[in-house]
Amino acid sequence: MDKRSIAAVLSFSVVAVFFIFTVLLMHPFGAPDSTAMDDDIISNAQTETGANNAVTSVVFDYRGFDTLGEATVLFTAVAGVVMLFRRLKK
Amino acid sequence: MSGMSKIVKTITNVAIPFILIYGIYVIAHGHLTPGGGFQGGAVVASGLVMIMVAYGSVWTMEKIKEKNLSMLESLGAFCFILLAFLGLVFGSVFFNNYLVGSNSLFGTVPAAGSGLADISTAGIIPLMNFAVGLKVIAGLFAIVLVMAYAITKKEAKE
Amino acid sequence: MNALDFIIANSPIFAVAIPLLGAFLTPIFGRINDKLRNIFAITIMIITTSIVFILAYDVITNGIRTYIFGAQDLTLPVVRILFEVDAMSSFMAIISVVLALVALIYSWAFMKENTGLDKYYTLLLLMTAGMLGMELTGDMFNFFVFLEITSISSAALVAFWINKGKSVEAGFKYIVISTIGALFVLFSVALFYGQYNALNMAIIAHSIQFSFLDKIALVLLIGALAMKAGIVPLHMWLPDAYSKAPSSITLILVGVTQASLYGLLRVCFTIYGKMITLSSISIGWILVLFGIVTILLGVIMAIAQSDLKRLIAFAAVGEIGYMILGIGTGLVTMSPDISAAGLTALKGGIFHIMNDALDVGLMFLVAGAIFYATRETSLDRLGGLARNMKYTTVFFIIGLLAVSGLPPMNGFASKLLIYESTYQLNPILAIIAILSSILLLAIFVKVLHSAFLGPALPRFNEVKEVPKSMLFAMAIIAGMIIIFGIFPDIVVNNIVEPAANALVDNAGYISKIMSLAGGA
Amino acid sequence: MIFNFPFIAVAALIIVGLYAVVFRKNLIKMIIGITIIESGVNLFLITLGYREGSIAPIYTSSPGGIMSLPVPQALTLTSIVIGVAVLALMLSLVIHIYRHYNTLDVRKIGGGEE
Numbered sequence: 026m027d028k029r030s031i032a033a034v035l036s037f038s039v040v041a042v043f044f045i046f047t048v049l050l051m052h053p054f055g056a057p058d059s060t061a062m063d064d065d066i067i068s069n070a071q072t073e074t075g076a077n078n079a080v081t082s083v084v085f086d087y088r089g090f091d092t093l094g095e096a097t098v099l100f101t102a103v104a105g106v107v108m109l110f111r112r113l114k115k
Numbered sequence: 116m117s118g119m120s121k122i123v124k125t126i127t128n129v130a131i132p133f134i135l136i137y138g139i140y141v142i143a144h145g146h147l148t149p150g151g152g153f154q155g156g157a158v159v160a161s162g163l164v165m166i167m168v169a170y171g172s173v174w175t176m177e178k179i180k181e182k183n184l185s186m187l188e189s190l191g192a193f194c195f196i197l198l199a200f201l202g203l204v205f206g207s208v209f210f211n212n213y214l215v216g217s218n219s220l221f222g223t224v225p226a227a228g229s230g231l232a233d234i235s236t237a238g239i240i241p242l243m244n245f246a247v248g249l250k251v252i253a254g255l256f257a258i259v260l261v262m263a264y265a266i267t268k269k270e271a272k273e
Numbered sequence: 274m275n276a277l278d279f280i281i282a283n284s285p286i287f288a289v290a291i292p293l294l295g296a297f298l299t300p301i302f303g304r305i306n307d308k309l310r311n312i313f314a315i316t317i318m319i320i321t322t323s324i325v326f327i328l329a330y331d332v333i334t335n336g337i338r339t340y341i342f343g344a345q346d347l348t349l350p351v352v353r354i355l356f357e358v359d360a361m362s363s364f365m366a367i368i369s370v371v372l373a374l375v376a377l378i379y380s381w382a383f384m385k386e387n388t389g390l391d392k393y394y395t396l397l398l399l400m401t402a403g404m405l406g407m408e409l410t411g412d413m414f415n416f417f418v419f420l421e422i423t424s425i426s427s428a429a430l431v432a433f434w435i436n437k438g439k440s441v442e443a444g445f446k447y448i449v450i451s452t453i454g455a456l457f458v459l460f461s462v463a464l465f466y467g468q469y470n471a472l473n474m475a476i477i478a479h480s481i482q483f484s485f486l487d488k489i490a491l492v493l494l495i496g497a498l499a500m501k502a503g504i505v506p507l508h509m510w511l512p513d514a515y516s517k518a519p520s521s522i523t524l525i526l527v528g529v530t531q532a533s534l535y536g537l538l539r540v541c542f543t544i545y546g547k548m549i550t551l552s553s554i555s556i557g558w559i560l561v562l563f564g565i566v567t568i569l570l571g572v573i574m575a576i577a578q579s580d581l582k583r584l585i586a587f588a589a590v591g592e593i594g595y596m597i598l599g600i601g602t603g604l605v606t607m608s609p610d611i612s613a614a615g616l617t618a619l620k621g622g623i624f625h626i627m628n629d630a631l632d633v634g635l636m637f638l639v640a641g642a643i644f645y646a647t648r649e650t651s652l653d654r655l656g657g658l659a660r661n662m663k664y665t666t667v668f669f670i671i672g673l674l675a676v677s678g679l680p681p682m683n684g685f686a687s688k689l690l691i692y693e694s695t696y697q698l699n700p701i702l703a704i705i706a707i708l709s710s711i712l713l714l715a716i717f718v719k720v721l722h723s724a725f726l727g728p729a730l731p732r733f734n735e736v737k738e739v740p741k742s743m744l745f746a747m748a749i750i751a752g753m754i755i756i757f758g759i760f761p762d763i764v765v766n767n768i769v770e771p772a773a774n775a776l777v778d779n780a781g782y783i784s785k786i787m788s789l790a791g792g793a
Numbered sequence: 794m795i796f797n798f799p800f801i802a803v804a805a806l807i808i809v810g811l812y813a814v815v816f817r818k819n820l821i822k823m824i825i826g827i828t829i830i831e832s833g834v835n836l837f838l839i840t841l842g843y844r845e846g847s848i849a850p851i852y853t854s855s856p857g858g859i860m861s862l863p864v865p866q867a868l869t870l871t872s873i874v875i876g877v878a879v880l881a882l883m884l885s886l887v888i889h890i891y892r893h894y895n896t897l898d899v900r901k902i903g904g905g906e907e
Contacts, residue, residue, distance in 0.1 A: 043492065044804040060862060090415065099874055103188055186304070212343060445883065459834050463841060
């Protein structure tokens with residue numbers, strides 16, 4: 026084994042151990058520790074945003090700016106892909 | 116690649132209207148039922164990709180230029196950010212949902228608790244859904260079309 | 274409310290939304306006319322630059338600014354996204370917009386003969402918007418989204434010259450590295466969300482318990498952001514991406530790595546601020562160590578390079594090491610209380626962020642000018658260019674003096690602060706840092722000799738000076754280098770010191786949000 | 794422990810994906826690895842939002858009862874779209890790499906022409 030693959034094995038196992046520890050320490054599935062922010066959204070979504078779908082109210086109202094970013098990511102990818110497959114000669 | 120056999124083309128022709136209508140339904144009811152602009156846009160875009168697979172990317176590229184798709188996508192993104200700016204103009208904060216409670220189109224608020232609601236609720240959310248839907252349809256279709264066209268052209272050359 | 278008040282009140286959002294709007298409209302203008310599109314992009318960038326300057330002035334005079342999306346006032350729990358702009362954010366935002374503006378002016382002539390320029394300008398504006406979003410946001414998930422916008426647009430632009438296999442390869446390397454980094458960031462955000470049910474940076478910092486999960490999140494965040502900032506040993510993508518991208522893009526890539534470095538500082542000093550103050554000596558020494566290794570590796574690798582852009586890229590790695598060294602020294606000397614010496618080191622590190630952007634940026638622009646004129650970047654084949662490219666030679670000499678930290682350039686001003694404070698910590702570290710700078714000087718003098726001086730080569734007889742727009746772009750940066758070098762106090766006192774104070778003041782960052790939301 | 798099965802699946806997905814990225818020599822397999830990591834992270838986000846016995850957070854014709862958390866679902870939606878965008882760009886870059894070097898093996902790419 027050369028140096029590169031030893032480094033790869035080492036870094037891989039260190040990171041893998043992190044994820045295993047995360048699993049062992051997570052709160053039990055189905056019982057989140059605190060839900061204050063989400064409860065607030067669930068109880069206010071209908072009156073504040075008028076949407077019956079609380080997820081959509083989060084996506085387009087409470088966290089609307091993230092959605093703008095997300096739409097921009099897609100726009101960026103399209104621009105990038107079209108640019109990569111352009112004709113090289115005018 | 117000049118598309119697939121006649122059977123595939125015929126079945127595509129039959130299936131396409133249903134796919135498109137389902138996708139548009141998902142977009143339009145995003146604020147009431149599971150779904151929204153992204154999900155519905157992905158459904159419509161995959162319907163369009165089905166046309167591309169059946170008829171071949173060269174044929175599709177001749178019918179719909181990728182420039183037009185880019186333009187359509189820019190338009191969708193522009194509408195989205197414009198709606199956000201309208202929140203700044205009418206509601207004094209960027210991304211303000213200024214239509215809620217105004218009793219105009221989309222302005223009504225549904226009754227609290229579970230139950231059915233009118234489609235004309237949720238303020239600018241349905242409008243944003245349409246803008247994002249347009250953007251996702253054009254964007255995803257453009258990505259697949261451009262990549263498929265590039266590969267086909269290259270294979271034809273060799 | 275008059276127009277100026279309106280702009281000041283909404284400047285955080287305008288700084289991001291206007292380049293985004295410009296990016297969405299660029300393809301439409303590009304269809305009409307090429308010249309119109311260039312003018313449109315530059316206009317958008319000038320507007321953005323002035324708004325960022327207005328914002329920075331407002332933040333430095335009136336303290337931290339917040340902007341809530343979609344609602345007038347804030348209530349606990351914080352459900353909405355908000356921007357929180359302090360002096361450090363506005364300092365970074367100034368660097369980003371200046372680099373982007375210069376790159377746009379430079380691109381006018383530099384990229385003229387290429388196809389696909391509509392998309393090039395669109396992606397350039399998106400990259401700027403992404404950097405600004407990363408720097409201004411106060412929300413962890415929003416930070417991730419802007420990180421992805423920046424990486425996708427940069428990766429596409431790194432691979433702009435698709436007819437060269439190496440460019441595409443560098444772009445692929447870059448996108449793989451940044452995607453894995455971004456996924457680690459997202460995983461850490463999810464860990465925060467799972468424990469504290471919050472995504473806002475100030476709220477997380479307020480309620481953080483430093484459980485074992487938080488430490489895992491810290492390690493993942495530091496790993497991911499250090500990878501994107503190009504800190505040794507995670508720098509392997511950086512020389513490829515810097516040297517294979519078009520020079521105008523490399524200039525902004527310098528800004529992108531610094532935005533990632535800003536993210537790293539924001540995570541360490543704000544979210545984990547309380548923990549950092551408790552164990553600042555050990556964390557500071559780790560940073561010092563990484564800084565020294567980064568400096569040494571960058572400089573030593575630069576000696577062996579025969580390609581001009583690759584050489585500058587390794588020098589850029591070395592410069593990143595100086596920033597880390599300054600910040601690490603600041604942390605070590607700062608405990609247990611904020612002392613003047615610690616603040617000096619921190620100021621040196623932060624000031625060097627700006628100077629590195631200008632110095633390395635100018636070097637890359639000069640390398641791009643050489644490439645534009647001769648279609649050549651290999652040092653073995655260049656020579657005698659000073660005869661035909663007088664202005665470019667002058668700019669190269671300015672950049673050379675600045676990168677190697679000689680007076681009267683700005684590189685000297687910040688490196689002096691770093692040397693001073695490092696010497697108090699441990700003289701050996703300061704000696705290593707000074708020797709590396711001297712080595713950099715030697716390397717660049719060799720480049721000056723082999724590329725610009727020496728006998729005129731017959732195949733470069735026809736070489737002409739580069740067009741005026743490129744010279745103008747280089748002159749802007751060179752002018753700033755000289756001004757900041759002669760009067761460093763203007764910058765240090767007005768921008769850098771507030772930034773350093775804002776960075777260590779995590780209590781102020783948190784209490785701003787808590788008082789706004791009416792909480793404790 | 795058995796009740797934390799979704800979190801175990803998350804860790805397994807991420808580790809498998811990382812393995813593919815670090816040790817596979819084929820570019821397409823590396824990309825598959827990245828998408829697997831991404832699925833793991835998305836699964837992690839969505840599992841954080843589940844409450845025992847909860848229903849979807851949608852009021853239209855809902856049977857009533859406690860609702861699962863809406864924010865992780867919105868975040869996952871964003872992250873999926875970002876994943877699609879990254880995947881598209883990575884695949885286009887791989888197509889170009891294949892055109893230049895006629896191979897997808899990382900060991901054979903690089904070097905040679907400039």
